[in-house]
Amino acid sequence: MGRKLTFEIFRYNPKDPKSVPHTDGFQLEETDSMTLFIALARIREEQDPSLQFDFCCRAGICGSCAMVINGRPGLACKTLTRELPERIILMPLPVFKLIGDLSVDTGTWFRAMNEKVGSWIHTDKAFDPAAQEERMENAVAEEIYELERCVECGCCVAACGTANMREDFVGAVALNRIARFMLDPRDSRTEKEYFDVIGTDEGIFGCMGLLACEDVCPKNLPLQDQLGILRRKMGWTALKNLFSFKRT
C-alpha cells in the first residue's frame, strides 16, 4: 500500500473570463517509481479531464513538462514522487505566458531569445553541399556538446530572481547558448560582436550570481562556470576596447 499523496494544483484558464486563479486538491495513491508526470496523467484520466499540463517525451529530453514543484522549478517526468513529501504543490512556471493551469508557452519566449542573441552559427562561408563536413577536435566537440544538452525547459529562467524582476534579462539559457557558439570554431563572430549581444545589463552584466539556475537545471548544465567565464571574457573585452566603442 503506497502513501496517499495530496496534490494542490494551480488552476486558471486565462481565456475563460469566468475563470478565477485558485488551487484544486486531488488525492492519489502512490505507486512504485511514480513520477509527477504519471501522477498528473492519472489525475487527468481518473479525476479531472480538464486539467492542463504539457508533456511530450516523458524522458527528460523535450523540456515540455517543466513546472514549479513545491516551490522549485523542475521537470515533472524526471521527478519521482517518492522524493517529495505527501503534500505536493504544483504551479506553472513564472515569467512565461500562462496557457492554462500548469501549461505555459515557453516557445514564444525561446524564439524571441534565440533571435535576440543570434543563436545560430554566423559565417560568411558559402555552404557547399557536396563538400565534406569541416572537422573539429573531439575535445572541442565534446565541450560544445556539454552546453548543447540544454532542452530549453525554462527552469533556469523561472528560478532566476533577476529574470523574475526584470523582463528584459535574457537569462542563463541565452548566456549558455552564446557560450556554446563562442566555443564553436565555425562561428566567425568576434569577441566584440559577442559583446554587442551580451555585454549589457540585459546580458551577462545583469546576472547577479544568485545561481538558482545552476541549482535547478534538470540537465545539470555547468551554468555557474559558464556565467563566470562569460563575465570575465566580456569584462576583458570591454577593458581592451575602453576607448574604441563607436557607433557603426
Add this chain to the structure above:
Amino acid sequence: MAIDTTVFVRERTGLAAYLDWLQALTGTGLILFMWSHMVLVASVNLGAGAMNTIARFFEDTYMAQVGGPLIGITFLLHFVLAARKVPFRSEQQSVIWKHGRLLRHTDTWLWLVQVVTAMIILIMGSIHMWTVLTDLPITAAKSAARVQGGFWLVFYLILLPMVELHVGIGFYRIGVKWGFIKRKDRKGMKRFENILTAIFIAIGLITIVRFLTLTI
C-alpha cells in the same frame, strides 16, 4: 525577457561592463578594508597601548585623514553602483520577496540579506565614519567612552553583524560571479565564507566587550 516591439539601434557602449568592474573592485577594496579594520580595532584586546600606537601611526602618516574620506567616497560609490541591481520599485520588491519565499534557495536569500544589510550599513556606516573622522585622533579611551555610553553599544551591536554578513556574502558573491569560485569549489567556499564571517563577528563582539570593560 521582453519581446522586441521597437526598431532601433542601441548605442554600442561598454558602460554596463565598466560599472560592473567598478562594483566588483570597490566591493573587493571595501571587503579588504573591513577585514583589516576589524583586525586593527581588535588590537585593543592586546592592550590600549597597542591600539593607540596603531591609530597614531595612521594619523602621523595622514592615512586616517586622507584614507578615511577616500574610504567614505568608495563606500558611497559602491552603494550607487550596487543600487543598480537593488529592487526599489514596490512591484519588484513584491516579486523578489514572493520568489524568495517560494524557491527557498540559500543563495537567493543571501542576496536579499545583502540588500537589506546594505541599506542599514549605508546609514549606520555613514554615521560611524562621520563621528570617528570628525573627532580625530582615534584613541582607545575615546572609543571605550563611546561604547560605555550605552547608545553606541547598541549601535555597534547592530552594525557589526550587518557589516560582517554583507562583507562575507559579498566576498563569496564576487567569487562566483566572476568565475573565481568554480562549481566544484562552491560548497567548500560557502562553508569557508560562513566560518570567516562567524570569526569576524566573534572578534568584533570580543572587542566590544573589551571596550566596555576598559578603564578610561
